[in-house]
Every structure is written in structure tokens, then in C-alpha cells.
Amino acid sequence: MDKEILTVENVDKSYNGKEVLKNINFSVYENEFFFILGPSGCGKTTLLRIIAGFVEPDRGRIILNKKDVTKTPPNKRNIGFVFQNYALWPHMKVIDNIAYGLRIKKYSEEFIKRRVKEIIEITKLKNVENLYPSQISGGQQQRVALARALVVNPQILLLDEPLSNLDAKLRDELRREIKRIHKETGITMVYVTHDQKEAMTLGTTIAVMKEKEIVQIGSPYEIYSNPENLFVASFIGDINSLKGKIVEKKGNILKIETDEGFFFAKIKKTINSENVYLCFRPESITVEEKINTITGRLHDYEFYGDIVKINIITPKGNTFKIGIYADDFNKYKKDENIVFSVKEDKIMVFEE
Amino acid sequence: MKRKKILLTLIFLFFLLFLVYPVSFILIQCFYNNGNFTLEILKIAITNYVIRKSIINSFILGIIVVLTTSIIGIPLAFIFDRLNFKGKSILRILFLLPMIASPFVGSIGIKQFLSRFGSFNILLIKLGILKNPISWIGSGFLGIVILQTLHLYPIMFLNITASLNNYDISVEEASYNLGATGLQTFFKVIFPLILPGYFAASSIIFIWSITDLGTPLVFEFSNLVSVKIFYTLKDINTNPVGYALVFIILLLTLLLFIFTKRYLEKTPYTTGKTAIYVKEKNIVGRKLFFLYLFLFFILFLSLIPHFTLIFYSFSKKWFFSILPAEYTGEYYKVVFAHRLTKTGIFNSLIYSSISTTIDIFLGFFIGYILARWKIKGKELLDILSMVPLVIPGIVMAFGYVATFSNTILDPKNNPVFLIVLSYSLRRLPYLVRTTYSSFLQLDRGLEEASYSLGGDNIITFKKIIFPLVSPGLFAGGILAFAFSLMEVSCSLILAIREKFYPISKVIYTLAGRVTDGPNTATSLGVLGMLITGICLFISTKIFSKKIGEFFRIG
Numbered sequence: 001m002d003k004e005i006l007t008v009e010n011v012d013k014s015y016n017g018k019e020v021l022k023n024i025n026f027s028v029y030e031n032e033f034f035f036i037l038g039p040s041g042c043g044k045t046t047l048l049r050i051i052a053g054f055v056e057p058d059r060g061r062i063i064l065n066k067k068d069v070t071k072t073p074p075n076k077r078n079i080g081f082v083f084q085n086y087a088l089w090p091h092m093k094v095i096d097n098i099a100y101g102l103r104i105k106k107y108s109e110e111f112i113k114r115r116v117k118e119i120i121e122i123t124k125l126k127n128v129e130n131l132y133p134s135q136i137s138g139g140q141q142q143r144v145a146l147a148r149a150l151v152v153n154p155q156i157l158l159l160d161e162p163l164s165n166l167d168a169k170l171r172d173e174l175r176r177e178i179k180r181i182h183k184e185t186g187i188t189m190v191y192v193t194h195d196q197k198e199a200m201t202l203g204t205t206i207a208v209m210k211e212k213e214i215v216q217i218g219s220p221y222e223i224y225s226n227p228e229n230l231f232v233a234s235f236i237g238d239i240n241s242l243k244g245k246i247v248e249k250k251g252n253i254l255k256i257e258t259d260e261g262f263f264f265a266k267i268k269k270t271i272n273s274e275n276v277y278l279c280f281r282p283e284s285i286t287v288e289e290k291i292n293t294i295t296g297r298l299h300d301y302e303f304y305g306d307i308v309k310i311n312i313i314t315p316k317g318n319t320f321k322i323g324i325y326a327d328d329f330n331k332y333k334k335d336e337n338i339v340f341s342v343k344e345d346k347i348m349v350f351e352e
Numbered sequence: 353m354k355r356k357k358i359l360l361t362l363i364f365l366f367f368l369l370f371l372v373y374p375v376s377f378i379l380i381q382c383f384y385n386n387g388n389f390t391l392e393i394l395k396i397a398i399t400n401y402v403i404r405k406s407i408i409n410s411f412i413l414g415i416i417v418v419l420t421t422s423i424i425g426i427p428l429a430f431i432f433d434r435l436n437f438k439g440k441s442i443l444r445i446l447f448l449l450p451m452i453a454s455p456f457v458g459s460i461g462i463k464q465f466l467s468r469f470g471s472f473n474i475l476l477i478k479l480g481i482l483k484n485p486i487s488w489i490g491s492g493f494l495g496i497v498i499l500q501t502l503h504l505y506p507i508m509f510l511n512i513t514a515s516l517n518n519y520d521i522s523v524e525e526a527s528y529n530l531g532a533t534g535l536q537t538f539f540k541v542i543f544p545l546i547l548p549g550y551f552a553a554s555s556i557i558f559i560w561s562i563t564d565l566g567t568p569l570v571f572e573f574s575n576l577v578s579v580k581i582f583y584t585l586k587d588i589n590t591n592p593v594g595y596a597l598v599f600i601i602l603l604l605t606l607l608l609f610i611f612t613k614r615y616l617e618k619t620p621y622t623t624g625k626t627a628i629y630v631k632e633k634n635i636v637g638r639k640l641f642f643l644y645l646f647l648f649f650i651l652f653l654s655l656i657p658h659f660t661l662i663f664y665s666f667s668k669k670w671f672f673s674i675l676p677a678e679y680t681g682e683y684y685k686v687v688f689a690h691r692l693t694k695t696g697i698f699n700s701l702i703y704s705s706i707s708t709t710i711d712i713f714l715g716f717f718i719g720y721i722l723a724r725w726k727i728k729g730k731e732l733l734d735i736l737s738m739v740p741l742v743i744p745g746i747v748m749a750f751g752y753v754a755t756f757s758n759t760i761l762d763p764k765n766n767p768v769f770l771i772v773l774s775y776s777l778r779r780l781p782y783l784v785r786t787t788y789s790s791f792l793q794l795d796r797g798l799e800e801a802s803y804s805l806g807g808d809n810i811i812t813f814k815k816i817i818f819p820l821v822s823p824g825l826f827a828g829g830i831l832a833f834a835f836s837l838m839e840v841s842c843s844l845i846l847a848i849r850e851k852f853y854p855i856s857k858v859i860y861t862l863a864g865r866v867t868d869g870p871n872t873a874t875s876l877g878v879l880g881m882l883i884t885g886i887c888l889f890i891s892t893k894i895f896s897k898k899i900g901e902f903f904r905i906g
Contacts, residue, residue, distance in 0.1 A: 100815070
């Protein structure tokens with residue numbers, strides 16, 4: 001798990017004077033399922049295309065298996081690429097689409113046959129091999145795109161929003177498929193998406209991007225529980241936030257004054273500014289503690305089966321979302337007041 | 353990069369020598385006399401009564417033909433857009449049939465049909481409507497109008513249909529919803545929306561009509577600019593009026609083209625499209641009967657030239673009767689035996705094959721450069737490759753004769769090079785557009801997928817790019833071939849010696865011979881029609897089916 005497969009070093013890219021990537025640095029290790037997550041327009045697809053070699057960076061290096069490939073053309077990199085719209089060749093049958101890379105590398109027909117059969121089994125494409133791409137479903141097209149990229153055993157597989165063209169049900173199904181294929185083949189994957197659910201459920205590491213920069217890299221758990229800033233916190237999962245001012249510091253305990261009274265937060269990093277955002281996740285609350293309390297009216301709720309997320313409006317007009325187990329939900333009634341408190345060590349504080 | 357620059361320079365040189373130079377040569381000859389700028393030649397052309405008359409006649413002809421094609425084409429477009437009836441798709445194709453015979457060939461047939469003792473008069477006399485036969489063609493002007501109308505209305509039909517498809521039916525429904533009547537909706541909503549398309553079609557038809565050379569020649573109506581230009585070519589060294597006439601046509605074409613383009617850019621009338629739902633009204637029962645009656649009547653009218661042509665080519669005796677009295681296949685034998693017809697067929701096949709090959713290669717590379725290269729001078733290339741669209745055949749041929757007389761390329765000695773070049777230049781814009789748009793439609797990912805799997809430039813080109821672009825290219829090539837085969841203006845002007853005659857000039861020459869000439873000419877015309885028809889059929893098959901299937905995924 002520690003062998004570095006891919007390193008992106010100090011990469012910058014501008015188009016017509018507009019900067020789209022700024023000082024990008026990260027490494028991807030063997031067997032990793034690495035996610036680049038960010039809103040649309042943050043440069044993540046450009047980054048992926050730079051890794052694949054379709055776009056040349058203005059500055060910086062791409063290192064693949066300890067070899068600098070920055071100037072290597074895409075056809076010499078042995079990097080698999082799954083396109084957002086699949087980019088299947090409409091004039092070739094499914095089987096020819098898949099065999100293409102092997103034929104280019106001039107393997108024997110016998111080997112190609114065996115290898116294609118193998119990959120067709122892995123990607124569950126039996127019975128459609130002899131059809132044209134236009135004759136198969138969107139989900140199947142996606143599988144062909146995967147198979148075509150996987151068949152040549154690339155050093156690394158890049159996926160550019162591969163599920164964004166599918167409907168919700170197929171997306172769930174294929175998400176599981178990709179996870180299974182990752183497990184079965186052990187191939188290192190770099191996956192670009194704007195869908196945080198995809199990144200959280202599949203990824204071993206996530207790099208969160210915001211406007212041309214990577215703002216945080218970490219495991220899904222780290223990113224969720226310990227976001228670097230308000231952007232990451234709000235981009236991944238639900239978050240409650242409240243403007244506040246630090247009035248007292250005692251070791252790693254801060255006393256923060258807000259609309260809703262004083263809050264105490266146990267922090268892990270130093271905060272330099274006085275004006276801050278105080279944030280917490282819906283599930284970071286308890287009804288037992290006596291500090292950090294908020295009182296508000298139950299406005300409405302979203303029912304998720306196992307848990308219920310309740311929206312609360314305080315007399316000051318602030319709204320909060322809190323999560324409770326469904327079993328506890330019948331204690332509460334609409335428009336009734338609820339008192340809850342936020343766990344001291346679960347409060348996140350970000351500089352304004 | 354260096355290779356790219358060399359290739360681009362070569363293409364520019366080609367355009368410069370065979371497109372820019374001949375056109376500027378005409379301008380110089382028109383405005384410079386012994387090195388001094390002069391308007392004298394233009395003045396002579398305009399003040400001379402006969403020439404002025406021919407300019408006015410051409411203008412009137414163009415306007416009349418725009419009107420008559422509107423009267424046929426617009427209702428047809430609405431019928432096919434708004435009504436649904438049995439046999440609609442077949443009828444739609446049948447209405448495009450008139451395009452397969454050039455009016456020049458059709459006019460030989462219609463001359464027989466409308467002549468003093470032709471089928472039409474005999475029919476009217478037999479029906480008791482006429483007592484004595486009338487000369488319908490008279491000076492020939494009416495004949496030209498009829499032929500051009502029947503040949504050109506499909507252009508109007510297609511353009512209006514496209515305009516009607518450009519907007520969503522909901523904009524009309526919105527008008528009705530707000531209380532407008534059908535008539536109000538037509539004038540306030542529909543008419544403004546189809547106006548740009550109508551304008552574009554009218555310009556094309558107008559220019560086509562005034563630059564048509566073959567039809568007036570067959571009807572022997574010489575008071576038109578195109579015919580005047582044709583005749584001035586014979587003494588081009590002593591009579592410079594031809595330059596002025598060509599300049600006038602060129603100016604008119606250019607103005608109309610620029611005006612249309614500006615106008616179309618100013619009116620980007622497209623609306624969003626809602627999901628597919630039916631806007632056609634089903635027509636059945638008695639209404640269907642009347643609709644058929646109407647459609648078949650128009651169809652019959654527009655196919656009269658073709659039918660008479662076919663009958664003519666098989667007729668042994670055709671006097672004082674509606675249909676020929678006796679039939680024979682002899683003239684078709686003659687077509688393949690006669691020295692002149694054999695030469696014509698052979699020449700046309702050679703000229704068209706070479707010019708089409710040039711078109712395919714040049715069209716492909718220019719289309720590719722425009723779509724894929726980042727290189728200086730691309731915009732100029734784009735303009736140059738579109739210029740032949742605004743240069744009528746008659747102008748191009750005139751320019752070639754004028755420019756290359758007494759040079760190694762003099763068409764009086766051997767016109768093959770210039771004929772082939774004029775054929776290919778005139779069709780080049782279509783092929784450039786076809787490949788260019790194929791490349792634009794071609795998702796970059798399809799190429800990149802190949803690169804990412806190890807394909808280099810050559811393999812990717814061979815296995816991905818070419819197979820995906822080639823159907824369009826070949827369909828366009830087949831069309832270019834068919835049009836070159838039956839091309840009229842350049843063929844009539846550039847082929848001066850008999851041994852270099854292409855089909856059109858052979859037909860023209862034969863049609864003028866009194867005895868068996870016209871019969872053989874019509875047989876050759878029918879063959880040409882057949883080939884054009886087959887080519888059109890094949891290319892629409894490729895265009896609609898394969899490309900449609902190819903680009904439906906993703």
C-alpha cells in the first residue's frame with residue numbers, strides 16, 4: 001500500500017490567461033482508490049486530462065512509477081481512461097472496442113481472445129459482445145468503457161465522472177460494480193467526481209478541490225470529521241454553521257460568543273483570527289449536557305428510515321439541522337420546542 | 353509544425369492561382385484600360401440598349417422564378433410539416449425528384465411538349481378547348497420560367513421545411529393560447545420565423561436563375577446576361593463588355609450573399625425543442641383524396657419535362673399526337689455507338705472522377721485543418737474554401753477563359769485541366785462543410801480513448817477518425833460526382849474542341865441538329881438523369897442511415 005504509483009508535482013495550468021489549476025501536488029499509492037472531488041468548474045477534469053497526457057501543464061511534473069512522463073504522449077503512458085460520455089467507437093462492435101488496445105499492442109489473436117473473455121466476465125458483458133454500442137443500454141455502455149480501459153492492464157485507471165450520465169438506480173448499481181472491480185483487479189484508480197456520496201462510499205483517499213486548488217487530502221473519515229475549512233465541511237455532508245467571536249482562550253478550549261449565547265469548543269489546531277464560524281454536524285448533538293445548548297422550534301423533518309433529520313428554527317431566526325435516531329423521533333411534535341446541546345469536542349471552528 | 357505550414361501554404365497557392373487570380377483578372381480587365389482606372393467599359397455595358405435590356409430581362413426572370421417557386425414550395429412545405437397522411441415519406445422524396453435533371457436537359461423535353469404541334473396543343477385540341485394550336489413558348493422566356501421553376505422549387509421546399517423545423521410548435525400554441533386567430537398567428541409568429549429561411553432560399557434561387565446558361569440556350573432566348581456573357585467570350589480580346597457583365601453578376605451575387613448572411617446572423621430564430629410529440633394532423637377520407645389530387649397534380653406538372661424527355665428518347669415517330677406513335681430503343685444504341693456521345697460519356701466520367709477525387713482529398717484536409725489545427729491563417733482558409741459558393745459557374749468559366757487564354761492552360765488547346773478544376777472547385781465548399789461538421793460532431797474523447805490505449809496518430813487516424821468521417825465524405829463525394837457529371841455552364845464554355853466535350857456540351861450540340869440529334873440528345877439526357885438519380889439515392893442512404901446510426905450514442 002505504500003508504493004507510489006503516481007505523483008503530481010507543482011502543476012499549474014491556464015487557458016487564455018485564466019488560471020484553472022494552481023500548484024497541484026499529491027501522490028497516489030498502489031491499490032488506492034483516489035478521488036478528486038469538487039464542484040463543477042474547479043479544474044478537476046483538466047487535472048485528470050493532464051495526468052492522462054491529453055493536456056500539457058504549464059508548469060510542474062507528472063511522475064508515473066518513478067518516471068517523469070510530463071512530456072510523454074498519451075499513447076505511451078499506459079494509463080487507462082474512462083470518459084464521462086464513454087467515448088465508445090460507434091463503428092466497432094463491443095468486442096472490437098474492448099480488444100482495440102490489445103490489437104494495437106500486437107498481442108497474438110489467441111491471447112487477445114482469452115484476455116477479452118476474461119475482462120468480459122469481470123465486467124459482466126456476456127451476450128452483448130457482438131452488438132454495436134448504439135444497441136446496448138447506458139449501463140452496458142459504461143461497462144464496455146471500463147472493460148476497454150481495463151483490458152490492457154494499465155498502470156493506473158482514470159475515471160472522469162463515469163456515472164454522471166446514468167439514472168439514480170443504475171448509478172448505485174454501477175458504483176457497487178466499480179468497487180467490486182477495484183477489489184478484484186487491485187488496480188489503482190483515480191476518479192473525478194462532483195458527487196460527494198460517490199467519493200465517500202468508494203474512495204480510500206479523497207482530494208477536495210475548490211477553484212483550481214486542492215484544499216484537503218485525506219481519508220473519507222478524516223475529511224468528514226476533520227475538515228480543513230468551511231468549504232470542505234459544507235461540501236461534504238450536512239453542516240450547521242453560526243457566526244461567532246472568540247472571547248476567551250484556555251489551552252485548547254475556546255469560548256465563543258454567538259447569537260445563540262456562549263459556546264465552548266475543544267479544538268485541535270490554532271485559530272488566529274477573532275471572528276470565526278462555529279460548525280457542527282447534525283449527529284454531533286446530545287440532549288444530556290448542560291453547556292452549548294440551543295433551543296428552537298421543530299419546523300420540519302426529513303425521514304431517512306434509520307435516522308430523522310430535524311430542522312429547528314430558534315427565536316433569533318437561525319436554523320439548525322440535527323439528526324436523531326428514528327426510534328427517538330416520536331418524543332417530538334411539530335412546532336414544539338426542542339432543547340439540545342452540541343458536544344464540546346465535536347464543534348469545528350473555522351476562521352472567517 | 354513546419355510540415356503543417358508547408359501544406360497550408362500549398363493550399364493557399366492553389367486557391368490564389370485558380371480562384372483569386374481569375375476573379376481579380378476580371379475586375380482588372382473591367383476597370384483598367386492601359387493601366388488607367390476607367391468606368392468606360394461599365395458605362396458601355398449599361399448604356400447599350402441591347403445589353404441593358406438583357407440585364408433587365410435577367411432581373412425580371414430571377415424575380416418571377418422566385419415568386420413561382422414560392423407559390424409551389426411554401427404550401428408544400430406546410431403540407432409536409434403539418435399534415436400526416438399515407439405515403440407521406442415516399443411523396444416527400446418524389447417531390448425532390450425534379451432536381452435530378454438539370455433544366456437544360458429538361459428543356460429539350462418541354463420544348464417538344466409545348467411546341468406548336470406538341471403534346472399539349474394536341475391534347476387541348478382533342479379536348480375541344482383549342483381550335484388552332486398556339487405557340488406557348490413564344491420567345492422562349494416562358495419556357496425558361498417553367499423549367500427553372502420546376503427545377504428550383506425543391507430548394508424553396510427544403511428551406512422552408514428546415515425553418516419550420518427550427519422552432520418548436522409551442523410558440524404557435526402560445527399565440528393561440530393568448531387569443532390569436534390562425535391568420536394572426538401566421539403573420540405575427542410563423543411568417544417572421546420562416547422569413548430568414550425564405551430569404552436564404554430566394555437568394556439562391558435568384559442567383560441560380562440569372563446565371564443559368566443552358567436553359568436559355570436551348571430555348572434560343574439570347575436577351576439574358578448569361579447568354580450575352582457566353583457570346584462575348586468568342587471575341588473576348590476585342591470586346592471587353594463581357595468583363596463588365598461578369599462584374600455585374602459577381603457584384604449582385606456577392607451583395608445578396610453578404611446581405612443574406614448578415615440577415616441570418618441578425619435573426620437567430622431558434623427556440624428550445626420540447627420532447628417529441630405529434631404536431632401533424634392526420635388526414636383521412638375525402639380530405640385525403642383532395643390532398644392527393646393536389647399533390648399529384650403538382651408532381652405531375654413538375655415531372656412533365658422528365659416524362660417527355662423519356663418518351664422523346666424512345667420515340668420513333670412523334671408528330672401530331674399526344675404520345676409518340678411508334679417507339680424504338682435505337683437511340684440508346686446510338687448513344688453508345690456514336691463517336692460524339694461516346695467521347696462525351698468517356699470525358700465526363702474522367703473529368704468527374706478526377707474532380708471528385710480532388711474534392712474528397714482537399715475537402716477532407718481542409719475540413720480537418722479547420723476543425724483540428726491551431727494555426728495562423730485558418731480563418732482565411734475558411735473564407736477561401738467557401739468563396740466558390742458565391743462564384744457562379746458562368747463567372748468561373750469566364751474567368752478561366754479570360755485569364756488562361758494564350759497560356760499553357762489555354763482551353764482552346766486542351767481544357768481538361770481547367771474543366772476538372774472548375775468542377776472540383778465548385779463542389780469543394782460542400783465537401784469542406786461536410787467533413788468540417790463531421791469533425792465537430794466527432795467527440796474528441798473517441799480519439800483520446802484510442803491514444804490512451806496506446807494508439808499513435810496513424811493508427812488513430814486509420815481506425816477511428818477515418819471510418820467515422822468517411823461516410824459523410826463519400827456521400828458528399830457521390831453527390832459531387834453526380835453534379836459534375838451533369839454540370840452545364842463550365843462545360844459549355846470551357847470545352848471548345850469536340851474531342852474534349854463532356855456530356856452537357858454533347859447534349860447541347862446534338863439538340864441543335866435537326867434530324868436525329870434531339871432524340872439522341874434526350875437518350876443521353878435520360879441516362880444522365882438515371883445516373884444522377886442513383887447517386888442521389890445512394891448518398892441519401894449513406895447520409896441518413898449510417899451517419900444517423902453512428903452518432904446516436906453517447
